[in-house]
Amino acid sequence: MTSAFTGLLAYPITPLAEDGSVDLDGLAGLVGAAVAAGVDGVVLLATSGAGVSFDDAERDAVVRVAVAAAGRAPVHAGVAGESAHRVVARARAAVDAGASGLVLPPFAYLPLDDAEVRALYARVATAVPGAPVCFYNKPVQLGFDVSPDLLATLRDDGSVVAVKDPASLPSRPAGRVAALRAAGVVVGLSGDPALTDGAEPADAWHTGLAALAPAEYVAVRRARVGRSEAADAARTWLHDLARAVAATGRPLAALHAVATLLGTPTAPPRDALVPLTAADGQALRDVVARRP
Template identity: 75%
Template sequence: MTSAFTGLLAYPITPLGDSGEVDLGALEGLVARAVDAGVDGVVVLATSGAGVSFDHAERDAVVRVAVAAAEGTPVHVGVAGESVHLVVARARAARDAGAGGLVLPPFAYLPLDGAEVRALYARVAATVPGLPVCFYNKPVQLGFDVSPALLGALAADGSVAAVKDPASLPARPGGRVAELRARAQALAVGLSGDAALLGGAEPADAWHTGLAALAPAEYVAVRRARAAGTDDGGAAATAQAWLLQAAHAVAATGRPVTALHALAGLLGTRTAPPRDGLVPLTPNDEAALRMVVAQRP
């Protein structure tokens, strides 16, 4: 499948200075290194990038710096907002700053039902025609799990071109990717969740991952080996084992964005904790991340 949302999509953190300001130089470095390693796209200001914590001017600067650093590799932008008005404004701003696509969860101040979700995506698609939109499904966080039928309707409407779906949920049986494809054959089906992706998730058109922005060379090697069917115990297997260790350490903190910021610092990208990281990592969590970095192949 050829789509703006296929392959390995890296979700960088938004690095911060000591006073909480956006460190655009550090962001530029993260994006450039990911692109140089061979990722297929970059997504800024989504969950890993803590996009809802930045104002219009900060968001605009982040997108423009990322687009410049990517040098032609697609840069997609998370445009979540607690109101349709805010989502539409962010979609326009992202388009004007050079975004290659949008990543949008069905998020609002009050929970949305199916009809409201369909109206939201139709409104965004009409506002920025020609800019592909990826449906960011976050059922655990938002309490809304998009059905294959609704995704099929959104694809038929032309409102979405792709979906980012959890690679694993406790109550969800296997075969989800095939079911989504059956409902909307033109939809690029992507999966998220590092531990599940690295541990053998169903084949999908895309992997969406924050960890790939911090360790892009390793993640590119794993994704390419998986796509080629050559994961045979060589360098890609070594990279996969280390990435799985990192993914489990990040997940174990219970504060994944804060953990990604901490991991970024240990891997050479200086950053303060995220603005929404009100509770710091425990000493045990920090020690586990340090151990992961020390064991990097």
């Protein structure tokens, strides 16, 4: 089993029916459309997919349906859990369901230190040997920011092949991508506002909006070297949409709203305790209406 975690990786939401159950047909539609538009892979059950809000049976169904819808395109699965035991169980289940690779953040009740992170990733590597793992770095949310030195250690341990890193943080030094590459891992960036507005070149883009507007994102990714009028229009629209999503302060709820506006009806995410305001909803509608 191999996976480079390179190119444009789309992170679909997990669509929900009005009763809160998983809309597997809606998910299959999102995955199939993204692959048909030319994305290089799909990542399920991570932040955009609200993976921690689903039980084991739902997660299994999500992975199996997406793998079938994706055809030959790689499908990766987020396997965050509240304990190492749960992470290992989810990793095994995802691989059994056909996932090509795993995306794992250093999630825990309390922030982990380097030794604990190394132990967590080693347990996953032992449990699912040969399954490539991408380190999902979420320093703002999890209180842990992976260093290039630790990534090199994880690579040498055989437990990590790639990293997903925020494209823009105020504390980030210049040359972050180069430093991560020096660790010997594939470097991917996330954060739609930055990706659509001059982020450092990287081996991969990890993005939720690419699953909702894949044709536009594929055009922008392919035109990152050179320019075209069509790609410029798509970039401007995606950047405006990314900023509107971020401005809500509730990006997961906003992605569900955008999905509905773009033709995949879905109930709000299970863990969205406060709905979008009317003003936020209108701002999203205004941007979607300008789709080139």
